[in-house]
Amino acid sequence: MFGASALVGLARVNFEGFILCFMSEPVKKSAIEYRADSIKRRNRFAAVSVILGLILVCFSYYFFQIFYTTNVDTKDLPTFVYIHKGDDWQKALVATENTGAIIDKLSLHFVGKLMGYNKPGAVKPGRYELKTGMTNRQVINLLKSGRQTPLRLTFTNVRLRRELAAKLSKQIDAKPKQIDSLLSSPSYTRSLGFDTTTVLSMFIPNTYELYWNTSAQNLMQRMKTEYEKFWTPERDAAREKLGLTRVQVSTLASIVEAEQQQHPDERPRIAGVYLNRLKRGMKLQADPTVVYANGDFGIKRVLNVHLQKDSPYNTYKYAGLPPGPIDLPSIASINAVLHPEQNDYLYFCAKDDFSGYHAFAATQAQHLVNAHRYQAALTRAGIR
Numbered sequence: 001m002f003g004a005s006a007l008v009g010l011a012r013v014n015f016e017g018f019i020l021c022f023m024s025e026p027v028k029k030s031a032i033e034y035r036a037d038s039i040k041r042r043n044r045f046a047a048v049s050v051i052l053g054l055i056l057v058c059f060s061y062y063f064f065q066i067f068y069t070t071n072v073d074t075k076d077l078p079t080f081v082y083i084h085k086g087d088d089w090q091k092a093l094v095a096t097e098n099t100g101a102i103i104d105k106l107s108l109h110f111v112g113k114l115m116g117y118n119k120p121g122a123v124k125p126g127r128y129e130l131k132t133g134m135t136n137r138q139v140i141n142l143l144k145s146g147r148q149t150p151l152r153l154t155f156t157n158v159r160l161r162r163e164l165a166a167k168l169s170k171q172i173d174a175k176p177k178q179i180d181s182l183l184s185s186p187s188y189t190r191s192l193g194f195d196t197t198t199v200l201s202m203f204i205p206n207t208y209e210l211y212w213n214t215s216a217q218n219l220m221q222r223m224k225t226e227y228e229k230f231w232t233p234e235r236d237a238a239r240e241k242l243g244l245t246r247v248q249v250s251t252l253a254s255i256v257e258a259e260q261q262q263h264p265d266e267r268p269r270i271a272g273v274y275l276n277r278l279k280r281g282m283k284l285q286a287d288p289t290v291v292y293a294n295g296d297f298g299i300k301r302v303l304n305v306h307l308q309k310d311s312p313y314n315t316y317k318y319a320g321l322p323p324g325p326i327d328l329p330s331i332a333s334i335n336a337v338l339h340p341e342q343n344d345y346l347y348f349c350a351k352d353d354f355s356g357y358h359a360f361a362a363t364q365a366q367h368l369v370n371a372h373r374y375q376a377a378l379t380r381a382g383i384r
Contacts, residue, residue: 065107066104066107066110066111066136067111067135067136067137068135068137069135070103070132070133070134070135071102071103071104071107071108071134071135071136071139072101072102072103072130072131072132072133072134072135072139073101073103073132074099074101074130074131074132075101075132076132078129079099079100079101079129079130079131080099080127080128080129080130080149081095081096081099081127081128081129081130081143082095082126082127082173082212083095083123083124083125083126083127083128083143084125084173085125085173085213086125087123087125088123089112089117089118089122089123090109090118092117092123092143093108093109093112093117096108096130096139096143099130101130101132102139107136108136108139108140111136111137111140112136112140115137115140115141115144116144117140117143117144122144123143124143124144124145124146125173125213126146126148126211126212126213127148127149127151127211127212127213128142128143128147128148128149129149148211148212148213150209150210150211151171151172151209151210151211151212152207152208152209153168153171153172153207153208153209153210154171154205154206154207154208155167155168155203155205155328156205156328156330157327157328158200158203158327158328159292159297159326159327161180161183161184161196161199161200162176162180164179164183164200164203164328165177165179165180165183168219171212172210172212172213172214172219173212173213173214174214174215174216174219175216178216179216179219182216182217182220183196183199183200184196188220192220192224193224194247197323197324198247198323198324198325200324200325200328201246201247201250201251201324201325202223202224202227203223203227203328204223204226204227204230204328204331204334205328205329205330205331206226206230206331208222208226210222230331231246235334235338238338238339239338242275242337242338242340244337247324247325248321249334249337249338250325250329250334251321251322251323251324251325251326252271252274252275252321252337253271253325253329253330253333253334253336253337254325254326254327254328254329254333255274255284255286255288255289255315255322255326256270256271256274256329256333256336256337257327257329257330257333258286258288258291258326258327259286259287259288259358260356260358262356263356263357264330264332264333264336266357266358267332267333267336268336268339268340268341269340269341269343269345269348269360270336270348270358271336271337271340271341272340272341272342272343272345273343273345273346273347273348273360274286275337275340276343276344276345276346277346278320278321280346281319282319282346283315283316283317283318283319284315284319284320284321285315285316286315287302288326289313289314289315289316289322289326290302290306290307290309290313290314290315290316291306292313292322292326293309293311293313293314294306294309294311300383301378301383313326343360344362345360345361345362346361346362346363346364346367347360347361347362347363347364347366347367347370348360348361348367348370349367349370349371349374350374351374352373352374352376352377353377354377354381359373359374
């Protein structure tokens with residue numbers, strides 16, 4: 001063991017050695033050592049530069065990929081995105097994804113945010129068409145631009161207001177109730193020049209190009225505009241010659257079309273028959289109006305019980321034209337009324353060969369013969 005004096009001596013030696021070491025000059029490196037350190041620093045810098053470069057390349061490639069490479073595959077099918085009023089950017093992109101055409105959903109959301117689609121006012125409601133080969137950037141630009149693809153609005157085979165409202169609502173962003181409430185409003189239909197019974201005649205079956213997010217009220221105004229365009233001076237002159245209003249022409253055309261759905265070439269002849277009866281003050285006695293009056297559109301054979309229905313649409317009970325159309329007549333049927341065949345027929349009934357054509361007669365006696373033949377054919381066919 002060391003004594004106290006020995007410990008003190010040892011501490012002194014160590015302290016002096018430390019002082020000498022501290023006060024001595026640093027060891028100088030040789031040129032070779034300096035060169036080696038320099039090479040190491042350069043190598044470290046080069047390695048860091050390479051890593052940073054690789055990271056930059058990777059990020060650049062990733063950004064190029066998500067912005068400029070294809071992210072839409074419609075499989076050659078018409079594909080549309082429907083964005084409703086009030087949808088936020090996330091709902092809009094979910095609607096885009098739900099088309100099934102987006103390949104990478106995550107990247108679409110990422111690009112949408114980077115391109116400011118999440119900012120107020122960026123989401124525009126409408127109907128947008130996606131096409132194969134589109135990039136995320138193109139998709140977001142399309143949605144932000146509001147450049148919709150117009151649709152082709154059509155409506156046929158409509159008898160009632162609610163049917164029309166249902167058909168229209170399937171093609172534009174308006175609920176059936178919104179459309180039907182306008183069609184059923186006395187004040188609104190009056191502002192269009194109709195009433196709730198005749199307003200259907202404003203809808204001329206045709207193909208109309210418009211935007212999906214057209215409101216119910218704007219649609220009504222568009223149909224009114226198209227109605228006025230349809231009634232050219234030539235058509236108005238033709239109806240005035242017949243002594244009919246526009247609504248009456250549509251009403252008669254609806255009956256003509258209901259009578260002859262298979263062969264449009266026969267409609268001018270049928271129109272001529274009904275106009276002959278109107279001139280003579282005879283009841284039209286049109287079976288389609290009886291079906292409409294009964295509200296049972298499945299009736300295949302009009303019977304006496306159906307004829308007893310008390311309705312202004314029952315032309316077996318009431319003379320003249322019904323209050324309004326019983327369906328939406330086609331342009332061909334309207335033209336058939338405006339340009340009827342000039343004939344002396346007052347009666348017609350379906351031919352007993354079920355060809356879809358009719359047997360016409362100028363006298364009731366001949367008509368009864370034709371009608372008997374047809375009734376017998378129905379009985380043989382088991383149609384009751």
